[in-house]
Amino acid sequence: MSTAIAVEALTVGFGDFIAIRDLSFHADYGTVRGVIGPNGAGKTTLLDVLTGKSRPRRGRVLLDGTIDLAPLDEVARALAGIGRKFQKPSVFEALSVWDNLDLALRLHRRSLLREVFAPAAAKAAPIAALLETIGLTALRDQAAGTLSHGQKQWLEIGMVLVQEPKLLLLDEPVAGMSEEETAHTAALLHRLRAPGRSIVVVEHDMDFVEQVADAVSVLHEGRTLFEGSMAEARGNAQVIEVYIGR
Ligand SMILES: Nc1ncnc2c1ncn2[C@@H]1O[C@H](COP(=O)(O)OP(=O)(O)OP(=O)(O)O)[C@@H](O)[C@H]1O
Numbered sequence: 001m002s003t004a005i006a007v008e009a010l011t012v013g014f015g016d017f018i019a020i021r022d023l024s025f026h027a028d029y030g031t032v033r034g035v036i037g038p039n040g041a042g043k044t045t046l047l048d049v050l051t052g053k054s055r056p057r058r059g060r061v062l063l064d065g066t067i068d069l070a071p072l073d074e075v076a077r078a079l080a081g082i083g084r085k086f087q088k089p090s091v092f093e094a095l096s097v098w099d100n101l102d103l104a105l106r107l108h109r110r111s112l113l114r115e116v117f118a119p120a121a122a123k124a125a126p127i128a129a130l131l132e133t134i135g136l137t138a139l140r141d142q143a144a145g146t147l148s149h150g151q152k153q154w155l156e157i158g159m160v161l162v163q164e165p166k167l168l169l170l171d172e173p174v175a176g177m178s179e180e181e182t183a184h185t186a187a188l189l190h191r192l193r194a195p196g197r198s199i200v201v202v203e204h205d206m207d208f209v210e211q212v213a214d215a216v217s218v219l220h221e222g223r224t225l226f227e228g229s230m231a232e233a234r235g236n237a238q239v240i241e242v243y244i245g246r
């Protein structure tokens with residue numbers, strides 16, 4: 001399996017505080033990697049460094065395991081195929097589900113400097129396909145503000161998918177979801193698996209992680225405490241001590 005993203009000897013600090021210490025991490029194409037660990041472990045900070053939102057003090061971030069991302073800012077990294085869904089949904093509530101996706105697609109195409117004024121028909125097919133993927137076809141004309149919390153999260157995942165990301169980063173995608181919505185999200189992640197895509201999911205819901213992730217990294221105080229399957233993580237004494245047992 002080929003490496004989608006790797007970090008080597010990464011250190012990230014805020015003033016005197018070190019959030020990530022000498023961390024190594026990688027995620028492969030065709031897989032879903034879970035990232036778990038207690039509050040403040042550095043999970044969101046890791047995603048911030050991958051997207052270029054935060055800059056490391058030391059260490060490297062390598063796309064495809066080889067391309068040093070240091071020269072690329074957030075926009076350039078998005079265009080290079082790094083897509084991120086933040087924890088809080090930020091859909092346009094007054095617009096319909098369809099128009100939210102249409103807007104995301106237009107913004108993306110404009111940034112690619114192509115098809116700024118593409119005819120509506122050229123966009124209809126990809127939007128319809130996205131709606132099927134995220135399971136919102138029946139709600140396409142409904143204002144996004146009327147959606148449930150889970151439906152808004154799926155819409156936002158759709159708005160990231162218009163970038164056709166080869167690395168998809170999700171920060172706590174099932175936080176606040178009902179059991180049924182969580183199950184739907186697990187099914188959605190299975191649909192999003194693709195040989196040319198790597199998915200990194202930060203989550204506290206360990207049952208969800210067990211369902212979707214091929215392997216997990218357990219972070220603690222900015223370091224990797226454990227790497228392996230979720231089932232192995234559940235049985236690891238150190239992981240139980242710092243995280244699961246709490
Ligand atoms: N911009 C910042 N300035 C100062 N400290 C920060 C900043 N961003 C994160 N931190 C600190 O870095 C540490 C790691 O935070 P991070 O958000 O990465 O944790 P996390 O693993 O995502 O936790 P949670 O599970 O609660 O979301 C925390 O102690 C946090 O307070």
Ligand SMILES: [Mg+2]
Pocket residue numbers: 043044045
């Ligand atoms: Mg976080």
